[in-house]
Amino acid sequence: MNDDIPDISEEEAALHARVKLLRQEHADLDASIEALGQAAIPDQLMIARLKRKKLALKDEIVKIEDRILPDIIA
Template sequence: MNDDDPFLTEEDLALRAEVQLLRQEHADLDASIEALGHVPVPDQLLIARLKRKKLALRDEIVRIEGRILPDIIA
């Protein structure tokens, strides 16, 4: 399904846009965590906080995707 699917509601399109933003933020956090791991004395507390935020973003992405694509009973 792509964004020009005539069966998508405005809400679905808005949710897809939100997921894209969250995925970008998730990727940015991943890059930040990777970069912080390469400094001579990494700030482990900051890295742990970023990892928790990254996990929270992942949970939010999964929750929103569940609203876009509800479970189909086979």
């Protein structure tokens, strides 16, 4: 056995997979916002909606990461 690799629970593996998916969606939104901003007449309402969704995704990512690596006060 290799003792260097920590055993992670099935729940933790699912959380890691969820974070990966959310990060990809966050990056996709970033690309969409950038593309909309480059338009001749940018749709400011759509950009604002995408930015709010992007922020909500970031908040969810942070919450999940906090569950994976809790802040331990030493």
